[in-house]
Amino acid sequence: MAAMCRGMDQGHPGLALYVDAERAFNEQYAAKMGVDVNRVFLCEPQYGQQAFKRIYEFCRDVLLMRQGLDPSTRERKGNEKQGYTYHYEPLPGGAWTGRAVVFIDSLAALMSMAEFERVEQGQFEGNQMAEQERMSSVGMREIVGIVSESRAALVITNQQRENISSGPMSFGPKKTTPGGSAPLYYASVRLETGRREQIK
Secondary structure, three states, rough: HHHHHHHOOOOEEEEEEEEEEOOOOOHHHHOOOOOOOHEEEEEEOOOOHHHHHHHHHHHHHHHHHHEEEEEOOOOOEEEOOOOOEEOOOOOOOOOOEEEEEEEEOHHHHHOHHHHHHHHHHHOOOOOOOOHHHHHHHHHHHHHHHHHHHHEEEEEEOOOOOOOOOOOOOOOOOOOOOOOOOOHHHHHHHHHOOOOOOOOO
16 A cells, blocks of 8 residues: 555655555554555445445546546535536646545455444344345446546455365365455456565
């Protein structure tokens, strides 16, 4: 994350949205690594749908800024019968040309809204099959367009799990990642990292 944020400062100012589903973001540690925390918007969602909505809003604002409009001056006009239109004031200084990065840390830690509501009611069992996968699939479909239009980079961290269908007589990968296949299809680059040796 620090390397990506430092990369935003190469020639142009940048902004970042950090979706901290694991509640593990340490501002002091990030600052020591060279991250300009004043340019990082921290989002701590309660469930996945909330995270994807915040990503959509961030990329929408970035797109408006690239078009020379100020997102903070949004004004709704019209009525329910005729429909609403939104008006914005020009952005001081003209169109924004910086870099924008969105981090999701991590996809495995995002729960669906239905699961969150069950937990709030004290029900820690009864998860529906592929609930997180459906949430991830819908969320990725909703944000992929605005992420592309705003020219933002989307970085998703995930975890590995043992494939329950793997065994001595089975075929295919023995490892799988939470969130289903949607993130795999939308990804331009996939990197797998792991510990090679212990640094003392």
